Amino acid sequence: MIKAQILVDFIVECTIPEEAKLERDSSSNMSGASAGLISINPEGIIAEYALRFEFSTINNGAEYEALIAGLKIAKELEVDRLQVYSDSQLVVGQVSRNYEAWEDSMAKYLEKVKEIIPIFGSFDIKQIPRAENTRADLLSKLATLVPVELPKEVLFEVIKYPSMKEPQLVMEISHEPSWIDPLVAYLKDGVLPHDAKEAWKLRNQASRYILYEGKLYKRSYSLPLLKCLQPSEADIALWEVHEGVCESHLEARSLSHKLLRQSYYWPTMYHNSIEYVRKCDRCQRYANIQRQPTSKLTPLSAPWPFAQ
Incomplete structure (x- = not known):
C-alpha cells in the first residue's frame, strides 16, 4: 500500500x-x-x-x-x-x-x-x-x-x-422472511407450528442447529459451525466467491464446496450454484466444451478382486 x-x-x-x-x-x-x-x-x-x-x-x-x-x-x-x-x-x-x-x-x-x-x-x-x-x-x-x-x-x-x-457486500436487513425464521423462533422462544407433523419435523431439524448471539449456525461433523444465510445474503456470497476479487469462476460443485469451506450454509446452495453458473456470461463463453463423442463403456475383467 x-x-x-x-x-x-x-x-x-x-x-x-x-x-x-x-x-x-x-x-x-x-x-x-x-x-x-x-x-x-x-x-x-x-x-x-x-x-x-x-x-x-x-x-x-x-x-x-x-x-x-x-x-x-x-x-x-x-x-x-x-x-x-x-x-x-x-x-x-x-x-x-x-x-x-x-x-x-x-x-x-x-x-x-x-x-x-x-x-x-x-x-x-x-x-x-x-x-x-x-x-x-x-x-x-x-x-x-x-x-x-x-x-x-x-x-x-x-x-x-x-x-x-454496485452490489453492497455488507447488507443490513431488518426483516426478510426466509427458511431461517421457524428455526430461530423455535430455538429462541420454543414456538412450534400448529400442525403436529410439521412440529415434529421442526424439532428434529432444529437439533442440527444452534443459536449464538442472535445468529443461526448449523452443526457440522468435519467443519466448524456454518453460518446460515438468508436469500439476499446467499446471493452476495455467490457473487463474491464466483466473480469477486479473485474471479475464480468455479463450476457449480466447486462453488458450493468453497462456500461450505468458508463456513456458510443454506439448504439450496448447490442448486443455487448450478443456476448461478448457468447464468454467468463469462462461464458460458469460455467454459471447456466436451467434444469427444459419447461411447459405451468397456468393461474390465480381473482374475481376482482388486487386481486392477
Missing part, C-alpha cells in the same frame, strides 16, 4: 472511444464500453489500467464511470493530492461546477464524484485535447481484447455493475 506522503500526486487520464457506444438492448451478454487510465507519481512511475464495462451506458456515463474508477484507485493508494486530466468537456465542466447537470443520470454521477472528492487533501480536474490523450485512448481500445492478449504491464479489470448500482 503506497502511503500519501510518498505518492503526493496522482494523474489519471481517462477516455472512452466514440465507437464504444452501445445499442440499448436488454440482452444479458452485451459487451459494454471500455476505458483507459494512466497514473503517474512524482518519481515518474507509470501504472496503466484497462477497464471494461459490461453494462449498457451512454458515452458521457462511461466517461463518469472511468473517472469514478480512477478516484477509487487513488483512494486505495491513499493519495493526498490528486490531479485529474480528461478530454471530456462535459464531465470536466460539471465536476468543476462550470456546467449544470440537468439530466438525472448525470446528476447522480456528479453526486457520486462529490462524495469521493473530500477524501483527498487537494483535488483538481482539467480538460486536455483528445490529441494529447492518445495513450489512454489506446488503453481503452485494448480493454476490448481478451485479457490474455493484453501486455503484461497493463492492469485489466472488468466492471460488471454501474457505480450507482
Whole structure:
C-alpha cells in the first residue's frame, strides 16, 4: 500500500472511444464500453489500467464511470493530492461546477464524484485535447481484447455493475422472511407450528442447529459451525466467491464446496450454484466444451478382486 506522503500526486487520464457506444438492448451478454487510465507519481512511475464495462451506458456515463474508477484507485493508494486530466468537456465542466447537470443520470454521477472528492487533501480536474490523450485512448481500445492478449504491464479489470448500482457486500436487513425464521423462533422462544407433523419435523431439524448471539449456525461433523444465510445474503456470497476479487469462476460443485469451506450454509446452495453458473456470461463463453463423442463403456475383467 503506497502511503500519501510518498505518492503526493496522482494523474489519471481517462477516455472512452466514440465507437464504444452501445445499442440499448436488454440482452444479458452485451459487451459494454471500455476505458483507459494512466497514473503517474512524482518519481515518474507509470501504472496503466484497462477497464471494461459490461453494462449498457451512454458515452458521457462511461466517461463518469472511468473517472469514478480512477478516484477509487487513488483512494486505495491513499493519495493526498490528486490531479485529474480528461478530454471530456462535459464531465470536466460539471465536476468543476462550470456546467449544470440537468439530466438525472448525470446528476447522480456528479453526486457520486462529490462524495469521493473530500477524501483527498487537494483535488483538481482539467480538460486536455483528445490529441494529447492518445495513450489512454489506446488503453481503452485494448480493454476490448481478451485479457490474455493484453501486455503484461497493463492492469485489466472488468466492471460488471454501474457505480450507482454496485452490489453492497455488507447488507443490513431488518426483516426478510426466509427458511431461517421457524428455526430461530423455535430455538429462541420454543414456538412450534400448529400442525403436529410439521412440529415434529421442526424439532428434529432444529437439533442440527444452534443459536449464538442472535445468529443461526448449523452443526457440522468435519467443519466448524456454518453460518446460515438468508436469500439476499446467499446471493452476495455467490457473487463474491464466483466473480469477486479473485474471479475464480468455479463450476457449480466447486462453488458450493468453497462456500461450505468458508463456513456458510443454506439448504439450496448447490442448486443455487448450478443456476448461478448457468447464468454467468463469462462461464458460458469460455467454459471447456466436451467434444469427444459419447461411447459405451468397456468393461474390465480381473482374475481376482482388486487386481486392477
